[in-house]
Amino acid sequence: MKKVLKNSFLATLAEGIKAAKATVGKFRPLTDEEIASLEKNGNRCDDWSLVQVEASFTPDRIHNSVFMGNVRLPAFYGTLLLPGDVSFPTGIYDSLVHNCFIENALVYKVAMLSNMYVRSSAVVQNVGSIVSSGKINYMIGSTMSVGNEMGGRKIRVFPDITPELVDLQLFHKAEPDVESAFEEQLRQFSDEVSLPFGVVGKGAVVSNTNIVRNSWIGSHARIEGATKIRNSVILSSLEDSTHIYDSVILENSNVQMGSKLHTGAEVQGSVLMSRATIGCKAIVKSSIIAPCCHIEEGEVNSSYMGPMTQMHHHSLLIAALWPAGCGNLGYGANVGSNHTGRMPDQEVMPGQGMFFGLGVNVKFPANYSESPYTIIASGVTTLPQRLKFPFSLVRPGDPQLMGVPARLNEIAPGWNYARNAYALDRNAYKYSLRGKGLVQASSYSIFNPEIVRLVFEAYNRLQVSQVRDVYTKEHVDGLGENFMRERVRQDALHAYSEYLEHYVLDQIIALVENDSLLLTQTPRELRKLLPGDLNREIARVVPMPDTLDEVIKTFRLLEKGWFERVSHGLDRDNERGREIFDDYDEAHPLDKGFAEWEKNRFEESVKRLNSVLKNIG
Numbered sequence: 001m002k003k004v005l006k007n008s009f010l011a012t013l014a015e016g017i018k019a020a021k022a023t024v025g026k027f028r029p030l031t032d033e034e035i036a037s038l039e040k041n042g043n044r045c046d047d048w049s050l051v052q053v054e055a056s057f058t059p060d061r062i063h064n065s066v067f068m069g070n071v072r073l074p075a076f077y078g079t080l081l082l083p084g085d086v087s088f089p090t091g092i093y094d095s096l097v098h099n100c101f102i103e104n105a106l107v108y109k110v111a112m113l114s115n116m117y118v119r120s121s122a123v124v125q126n127v128g129s130i131v132s133s134g135k136i137n138y139m140i141g142s143t144m145s146v147g148n149e150m151g152g153r154k155i156r157v158f159p160d161i162t163p164e165l166v167d168l169q170l171f172h173k174a175e176p177d178v179e180s181a182f183e184e185q186l187r188q189f190s191d192e193v194s195l196p197f198g199v200v201g202k203g204a205v206v207s208n209t210n211i212v213r214n215s216w217i218g219s220h221a222r223i224e225g226a227t228k229i230r231n232s233v234i235l236s237s238l239e240d241s242t243h244i245y246d247s248v249i250l251e252n253s254n255v256q257m258g259s260k261l262h263t264g265a266e267v268q269g270s271v272l273m274s275r276a277t278i279g280c281k282a283i284v285k286s287s288i289i290a291p292c293c294h295i296e297e298g299e300v301n302s303s304y305m306g307p308m309t310q311m312h313h314h315s316l317l318i319a320a321l322w323p324a325g326c327g328n329l330g331y332g333a334n335v336g337s338n339h340t341g342r343m344p345d346q347e348v349m350p351g352q353g354m355f356f357g358l359g360v361n362v363k364f365p366a367n368y369s370e371s372p373y374t375i376i377a378s379g380v381t382t383l384p385q386r387l388k389f390p391f392s393l394v395r396p397g398d399p400q401l402m403g404v405p406a407r408l409n410e411i412a413p414g415w416n417y418a419r420n421a422y423a424l425d426r427n428a429y430k431y432s433l434r435g436k437g438l439v440q441a442s443s444y445s446i447f448n449p450e451i452v453r454l455v456f457e458a459y460n461r462l463q464v465s466q467v468r469d470v471y472t473k474e475h476v477d478g479l480g481e482n483f484m485r486e487r488v489r490q491d492a493l494h495a496y497s498e499y500l501e502h503y504v505l506d507q508i509i510a511l512v513e514n515d516s517l518l519l520t521q522t523p524r525e526l527r528k529l530l531p532g533d534l535n536r537e538i539a540r541v542v543p544m545p546d547t548l549d550e551v552i553k554t555f556r557l558l559e560k561g562w563f564e565r566v567s568h569g570l571d572r573d574n575e576r577g578r579e580i581f582d583d584y585d586e587a588h589p590l591d592k593g594f595a596e597w598e599k600n601r602f603e604e605s606v607k608r609l610n611s612v613l614k615n616i617g
Contacts, residue, residue, distance in 0.1 A: 073092075098112070099114060149302045156186055199217060215234065232254065248265050251267070259272050280297045299318070335362045411482035428444065462496070505555040
């Protein structure tokens with residue numbers, strides 16, 4: 001917390017603003033000649049003595065405006081670009097200005113500008129009212145609830161909050177003294193950055209917008225055609241500007257740098273982290289949206305949506321705790337069947353990379369956090385459950401199957417890893433682009449340590465003492481409200497075994513890459529040097545080649561097999577498409593960006609293995 005607050009972008013801006021506003025000495029009263037010239041230009045003021053100006057001020061860039069209260073004006077010079085790339089001289093035109101500090105900016109056709117600090121190079125144009133009612137704490141230290149809608153999981157938020165600080169508050173119960181210290185730091189920070197006015201930052205543009213209230217508009221933000229912005233902080237910078245346009249409503253929220261809100265989006269009581277995109281009439285209420293998420297047309301309510309999660313169609317996510325993110329909701333997916341005559345006190349915890357298919361209905365309570373990269377197939381209705389099998393496919397059940405309740409769906413553990421390599425690697429490719437410079441690649445790798453642990457535990461649970469035709473949760477822990485066939489269990493064991501083998505051999509190769517003195521040791525000796533008890537335990541169930549040379553060759557075969565599965569991932573779809581459409585190939589060109597990325601990934605792996613082999617020789 002101390003590190004985040006120390007490096008807070010908001011704190012830096014507040015210090016700069018306070019320093020600039022404190023330079024009272026460089027302002028002077030208006031001269032009689034200047035007052036006469038201002039009035040000749042159509043300007044009015046009941047008490048011109050309350051208007052102070054810089055030493056080199058000239059009145060020729062102020063026209064048809066009304067001034068009230070204490071106002072400080074600069075020596076206007078130069079031009080700025082209005083939306084549409086129309087160049088216009090800085091100054092104040094056709095506006096009402098009350099108790100404002102204005103630097104060399106453009107204020108044009110603003111019905112009411114009150115208690116605002118407009119910084120240099122800013123444009124405020126054709127705005128109904130942009131006002132501040134007094135000291136604002138910018139939501140610092142305010143409390144919001146996610147997950148349980150009855151308020152069981154509370155988080156204290158502030159504009160610069162990070163996913164790590166959200167996770168700590170949600171999933172790690174702090175000692176009372178630690179929690180008190182946390183709250184005290186936020187109170188002190190709030191006192192430091194609170195200002196008695198609203199802010200339009202340097203180079204920001206606010207145009208064609210009806211209402212702006214009690215808000216901080218960051219540097220180089222662009223707000224065009226918004227409907228309403230109230231009690232919000234919009235962080236922005238020249239390198240990572242935030243854009244808000246076309247009928248957006250933003251209230252009681254914090255928006256971090258590089259975000260985009262557009263086309264009728266409505267955001268209330270929420271935190272949008274860096275590079276979040278909310279558009280096309282999407283609704284976000286009482287939620288925390290992690291970096292690089294993309295929400296269009298759907299609704300998110302009382303949820304924590306992890307990084308790079310997407311909703312591109314009409315769908316619902318409510319009372320969800322999804323810290324790992326990287327997921328997707330298809331059209332009509334209702335991840336929020338919470339209000340069936342009961343209190344709204346239940347929640348869902350999706351796993352990393354989960355995909356909820358078309359028309360899915362997910363009933364609460366549900367915990368899929370131990371089933372990363374699982375697919376809920378189209379049209380499936382899931383019952384309240386806890387599922388513990390990564391890379392699964394949950395599909396409709398078979399009501400005719402003897403001995404199995406008709407309500408159960410069917411599960412194929414490991415299916416997504418064994419049969420859907422193209423989708424997994426294409427997701428990784430998209431994440432690498434979307435999260436570049438912001439989200440670490442290790443966090444969305446399918447071989448991150450947490451997923452490895454979950455796969456190993458699932459592999460062990462599939463080791464049954466009695467073979468059956470069909471299994472339910474009474475026979476295999478973690479199956480949830482689903483059944484599993486014996487042949488599917490065998491396929492799952494093979495998929496998980498291959499996954500663990502790939503992971504362990506990669507770890508052993510990394511050992512000798514980092515320490516050439518280990519090249520003389522056998523693989524069985526090397527596996528004892530793997531870091532962590534869990535890695536060494538996993539290594540004991542993986543078939544271990546006798547020599548390091550064989551380790552390299554085995555790993556190369558695994559990599560080649562995966563590359564081929566990815567490369568041929570669309571073959572079946574393409575073959576079917578060609579049977580249906582004569583021009584299928586012309587209308588469905590190859591995704592060249594992904595193909596090049598996948599080719600480079602495989603070639604880098606081969607280069608790495610050849611380098612190790614060379615050292616062995």
